[in-house]
Amino acid sequence: KNEEKDEAETATKNEEKDERSWDNTKCKVVVHNVNKYIRKKKDLDKMVKGWIKGQEDTIKFLRYKKPPNSTFVQLTLESEDMVEPFLKLVNDGKFTNKHGGAVFAKKSDSKMDRENNKRGNKRGGGDNGNDSRGGKKARFEEAGLPMTEDELRDKLVPLWRKDYKEQIDAKFKDLEDNCCRKIGREMKKKFRVIELEAKRRGEKKKKPIYEWVTPKIPIKMCDLISSPFQIGYRNKVELTFGYHHEYEEEKEGKKSEEESNDKEGEGEDAAAKKTPKIKKTPAVGFKGRGWQGGVYPPHALPNIPGWACGIADIVNSFLETSPIPPYNSYEHQGLWRVLTIRCSDRTKECMVIFQHAPPAGGAGARADGSDNYTSVFEAEKKRLVEMLTKEHIPIPERSLQSIIGSEGEVASLARKTINEPINITSIFFQEFEGLSHPPPEHPVQHIYGKTSLEEKLGKCTFQVSPGAFFQVNTEGAELLYNEVVKKVKEVTENPKDTLLFDVCCGTGTIGLTCMKEGAVGRVVGVDISEPAIADARINASKNGYEVEKDRAEGENASQSQARFVASRAELVMAKEMKGVTGPVIAVVDPAREGLHSDVVRAIRSNEKISRLVYVSCNPTGSLATDAVLLCQPATKRYTGLPFKPTSAQPVDMFPMTDHCEMVMTFDRMTKSEYHGSISKNDDKKSKND
Numbered sequence: 226k227n228e229e230k231d232e233a234e235t236a237t238k239n240e241e242k243d244e245r246s247w248d249n250t251k252c253k254v255v256v257h258n259v260n261k262y263i264r265k266k267k268d269l270d271k272m273v274k275g276w277i278k279g280q281e282d283t284i285k286f287l288r289y290k291k292p293p294n295s296t297f298v299q300l301t302l303e304s305e306d307m308v309e310p311f312l313k314l315v316n317d318g319k320f321t322n323k324h325g326g327a328v329f330a331k332k333s334d335s336k337m338d339r340e341n342n343k344r345g346n347k348r349g350g351g352d353n354g355n356d357s358r359g360g361k362k363a364r365f366e367e368a369g370l371p372m373t374e375d376e377l378r379d380k381l382v383p384l385w386r387k388d389y390k391e392q393i394d395a396k397f398k399d400l401e402d403n404c405c406r407k408i409g410r411e412m413k414k415k416f417r418v419i420e421l422e423a424k425r426r427g428e429k430k431k432k433p434i435y436e437w438v439t440p441k442i443p444i445k446m447c448d449l450i451s452s453p454f455q456i457g458y459r460n461k462v463e464l465t466f467g468y469h470h471e472y473e474e475e476k477e478g479k480k481s482e483e484e485s486n487d488k489e490g491e492g493e494d495a496a497a498k499k500t501p502k503i504k505k506t507p508a509v510g511f512k513g514r515g516w517q518g519g520v521y522p523p524h525a526l527p528n529i530p531g532w533a534c535g536i537a538d539i540v541n542s543f544l545e546t547s548p549i550p551p552y553n554s555y556e557h558q559g560l561w562r563v564l565t566i567r568c569s570d571r572t573k574e575c576m577v578i579f580q581h582a583p584p585a586g587g588a589g590a591r592a593d594g595s596d597n598y599t600s601v602f603e604a605e606k607k608r609l610v611e612m613l614t615k616e617h618i619p620i621p622e623r624s625l626q627s628i629i630g631s632e633g634e635v636a637s638l639a640r641k642t643i644n645e646p647i648n649i650t651s652i653f654f655q656e657f658e659g660l661s662h663p664p665p666e667h668p669v670q671h672i673y674g675k676t677s678l679e680e681k682l683g684k685c686t687f688q689v690s691p692g693a694f695f696q697v698n699t700e701g702a703e704l705l706y707n708e709v710v711k712k713v714k715e716v717t718e719n720p721k722d723t724l725l726f727d728v729c730c731g732t733g734t735i736g737l738t739c740m741k742e743g744a745v746g747r748v749v750g751v752d753i754s755e756p757a758i759a760d761a762r763i764n765a766s767k768n769g770y771e772v773e774k775d776r777a778e779g780e781n782a783s784q785s786q787a788r789f790v791a792s793r794a795e796l797v798m799a800k801e802m803k804g805v806t807g808p809v810i811a812v813v814d815p816a817r818e819g820l821h822s823d824v825v826r827a828i829r830s831n832e833k834i835s836r837l838v839y840v841s842c843n844p845t846g847s848l849a850t851d852a853v854l855l856c857q858p859a860t861k862r863y864t865g866l867p868f869k870p871t872s873a874q875p876v877d878m879f880p881m882t883d884h885c886e887m888v889m890t891f892d893r894m895t896k897s898e899y900h901g902s903i904s905k906n907d908d909k910k911s912k913n914d
Contacts, residue, residue: 251305252287253333256298256315260322263291273298276315284311296322299333308332318386327386329379371470371503372513374525374624380513382526382881389455393877396885397449400875401442403845404887408870409443411853419858433900435856437869444889446873450708453700455880456625456640457530460568460680461697462523464537466544466551466561469508470519472501507544507551509537509564516554524623528881531620532568532647536577536613538621540564543609549598552582557589557660558596567689568647569680571699576651576678577613578669578691583658610652610673617646641700650674653691665692665754677760682706684741687732687764693757694731701878701886705840706738708874708888712838713744713810721746722807726834728794728824729815733761733787735840736812737768740786745810749801750789758791765789795827802833809833814840819847825854829865837868837891844875844887855891858899866894 256276263269269291277284284307289300302308315330322328378385384392416434423430437443452458510520523529523537544551544561552559563580584602586594598605652673657663669691678689683703689695696702717723723745727736730750739745748765752758765772765787773785790797802809811834813820819841828834837855841848855868868891876886 252302252308254300254302254308254311254330255333256300256328256330257296258322258326258328259291259296259298261294261296269298273300276320277311280310280314283307284314316386318388318391326383329375329386331373331375371472371519372521377511377513377521377525378527381511382528383883385527385881389451389880392880393449393451396877396883397446397875399883400449400844400873400885400887401446404849405442405444405446405873407845407849408852408856409438409440411849412438412443412856415853415857435869435894435898444870444873446875449875449877449885450704452698452877452880453704454639454641454698456527458641458698458701458880459528459530459533460570460699461695462529462533462566464509464523464533464564464566465512465520466507466509466559466564467512467516467520468505468551469510469521471504471506473504507541507547509540509544509551509561524621525625527625528879530568530641531623532575532618533566534621534623535619536566536575536649537564538619539612540609543612547605548601549605552587553589554660557582557587558591559587560584560598560602562657565691567678567695569678569699570641570647571681572679573645573647574650574675574678574680575618575647576653576675576689576691577649578653578655579609580655580657580663583656587658588660606654606672613649613652614673617648651676651678655691665694666756667692682734683738685734685737685764685768687734687737688760688767689732690756690760692754693760694754695734696878698878701876702734705876705878705886705888706735708876709735709812709838709840710739710742710744712836712872712888712890713739713812714742716810716836717744717808719807720744723747724749724802724805724807724809726798726802726809726811727751728811728813728820728828730761730789731757731814733764733789735814737761737764737770737787739812740770741768746786748787750787751792751794751797751801752789753791753793755791758789761789762787793821793823795821795823798827798831802831805833808835810836810838812838812840815847817843817847819843819851822854825851826863829855829859829863829867832865832893835893839887839889839891841887841889842878842884844885844889848887848889852889852891866896866899868892869894869898 259272263272269289273286273289274281285303287301287303289298291298300311302311312330312332315328318327320328372380384395387395412435416438420431505519508520508522510522511526512518513521522534522541524534549561550559552562560581561579562582565578565580566575568575582588584597584599586596590596651671653669654672655663655667655669657667676690680687680689680695680699682699683706687695696705713723713725714720720743725736725739725745725748727733727748727750730736730752731754733748733750736745736748736750740748750758750761752761762772770786773788788801790801811828813824813828828837839848839851852870854863856870857863857867859865859867870889871892872888872890874888876888878884878886
C-alpha cells in the first residue's frame with residue numbers, strides 16, 4: 226500500500242511538473258485560424274510539422290494540442306529563443322486554412338490559456354480563433370485586455386496579411402460561391418416548390434425551368450476589377466470616442482519590490498502577481514472588441530489615410546485636458562460619441578462632424594446632475610475648434626512598414642499619398658440622445674467654415690452634405706460607375722430618348738455620371754432622404770443640367786433633364802413613368818439591407834423597365850436574396866415578367882477587407898422565354914419519360 230501511495234504521489238508530481246512546463250508563458254505560442262475540424266492526430270501532426278519544414282533542427286516542440294472544434298493550436302517550444310523564429314515563420318502569410326484564410330501565430334498568455342483549458346475543454350472550445358474561452362464572464366474579461374496592432378488589423382482589415390493578388394483571388398472565389406452559385410441554388414429551390422405544388426394539384430405536365438438556372442455556375446462572373454489604391458484609399462473615416470486600453474509601465478522601485486514578493490509565491494499566485502494593470506485613457510479610435518474592449522488609434526490600419534490619423538491625434542490631445550468624458554454606450558453617460566471625417570484630396574477640403582450626447586446628460590443621466598456639462602461645453606467646443614483649425618492637418622509617422630515593406634519592395638500594393646497640405650474647411654456638431662445611430666436627416670449644427678464638402682468624381686463635381694452617402698473609395702467609385710455606364714450604353718440605341726430611373730439615388734452620383742457620359746438623355750432619381758435629394762438637385766445644376774422642381778398633383782412632366790424626388794420608390798415609380806414612350810433603364814444602389822420587397826414588386830410590375838443594373842455592397846447577402854425575387858416565376862405578390870441575370874462584374878472597393886462591390890445586370894425575359902423555355906435537361910427527362 227505504501228508503494229502504491231508513493232507511486233501515486235510521484236505521478237501527481239510529474240503531472241504538476243508537466244503542467245508547469247506547459248504553462249511556461251515565454252515558450253508558449255498559439256496559432257490561430259486553423260481548420261476547425263481536425264479529427265485525427267496524424268492530420269494535426271502533419272499540419273504542425275509543415276509549419277517548421279526545413280527548420281526541424283532549430284525549432285522543436287515539447288508538446289502541442291488542439292481543443293475539439295476550435296480554430297487554434299496551443300504549442301510549447303523547447304526554449305524561449307525558438308519563439309520569435311517560429312512566429313516569423315508562421316506569420317509570413319504562406320500558410321492558409323482550407324478556406325484560404327491566413328494562419329497566424331501569437332505569443333500566449335498563461336493565465337488566459339489556463340482559463341481556456343478549464344472552460345474550453347468542457348464546452349468544446351471556441352470556434353473563431355479569437356475568443357476561444359467558454360462562458361460570458363471569460364469573454365468579457367478578455368474583451369477588456371489591450372490589443373496589439375496586429376490584433377486590431379486582424380479584426381478590422383482581416384486580409385492584410387495576404388498579397389493583393391491573393392486578396393483578389395479569395396474575394397472572387399467567395400463571390401462565385403456565395404453570390405452567383407447561391408442565386409442558382411435558391412432558384413432551383415423555387416422550381417422544386419412549384420413542381421411539388423403542381424403534383425399536389427394533380428397536374429402531370431412538367432413545369433418549365435429557366436435555361437440559365439441549370440449550369441453549375443449559373444451566372445458567369447467577369448474578372449474582378451482591382452482598386453487603384455490599396456493603402457490609405459478611404460475618403461471617409463468614422464471613429465468612436467471611448468477609452469484606450471494599454472498596460473501600465475511599471476516603475477523600477479515598484480518592479481523590484483514585486484519581484485521580491487513573487488519569489489515567495491509559486492504557480493498561479495506568482496503568475497497572477499506579475500499580471501500588469503490596464504491603464505484606460507480617454508481617446509478616439511476604432512473599437513477592437515466591442516463597447517467594453519476600448520478604442521485604438523487608426524494609425525495601424527493600412528486603409529486609413531494619414532489625415533485621419535492627424536485629426537485623431539489632435540482630438541486625443543484635446544481629451545487629455547478636457548473635463549468632459551467620452552460617452553459610455555453601456556451606461557449611456559458621458560458626452561463625446563462619434564467623430565466622422567470626410568476629406569477630398571482632389572479639392573483639398575475636409576469636413577469634421579462631432580456627434581455628442583446632450584450636455585445636460587444623456588439617456589442614463591445621473592439623478593444628482595454630476596454628469597451635467599452645460600457650464601463647460603461651449604468653452605470646450607470653442608477650444609476644440611481652435612485646436613483643429615490653427616494649422617494644416619498634421620500627417621504623423623505610422624507603423625505600416627511590416628505591411629507595405631520598404632519603398633519598392635511590395636509592388637502589388639499601391640499607396641495613396643497627398644502631396645499638398647490640407648486644412649479643415651467644415652466643422653459640425655450633432656446632438657443625439659438616442660441609443661444607437663441617428664438617421665441621415667438628423668439635424669446638425671454648423672460651427673465653422675463651409676456648409677458642405679466638394680468632391681470631383683469622373684467628369685462631375687458633387688456637393689456632399691454631412692449626412693449624405695458618398696462612396697468611400699473615390700478612385701474605386703470611378704471604376705464602379707464606368708461599369709454602370711457600360712451596361713446602360715449596351716441597350717441605349719438612342720440615348721437622348723432613354724430615361725434612367727435611379728432608385729436609392731443619394732446625391733445623384735450614378736444618374737448624373739451616366740448623363741455626363743452620354744448614356745441617357747434624362748434622369749429621374751428617387752431617395753427617401755430629403756437632404757440627399759437637396760444635394761442631388763444642387764449637383765445637377767452644378768454640372769450644367771436643368772432641374773425640374775416639384776410639380777403639383779396632376780401636372781404633366783416637363784422636358785427638363787433631371788428630376789429628383791424625396792419619396793419611397795414604390796409610391797412614385799408608376800407616376801414618374803406615366804407618359805414615357807422611350808426605353809427605360811433602372812439603376813438601384815441600395816444600402817447593405819438591399820431593396821425593400823415593395824420596391825422589387827414595383828420594378829417587376831412596371832414592364833417599361835427593360836434592364837435593371839443592380840449595384841450592391843452586399844452581394845453575398847441582400848443581392849442574392851433580391852435576385853431571386855426579381856427572377857422567380859410570377860406570383861400573386863410578384864407580378865410581371867421576371868428578369869434574368871446577364872452579367873456580373875465585381876469591383877474591389879475595400880482592399881484588405883473581405884467586402885466587395887458587385888454590378889449585376891438583369892434583363893427582362895420575353896414572353897416566349899418565360900412561357901416556353903424548358904432546359905435541355907428537362908427535355909431529356911421528358912423524352913425518357
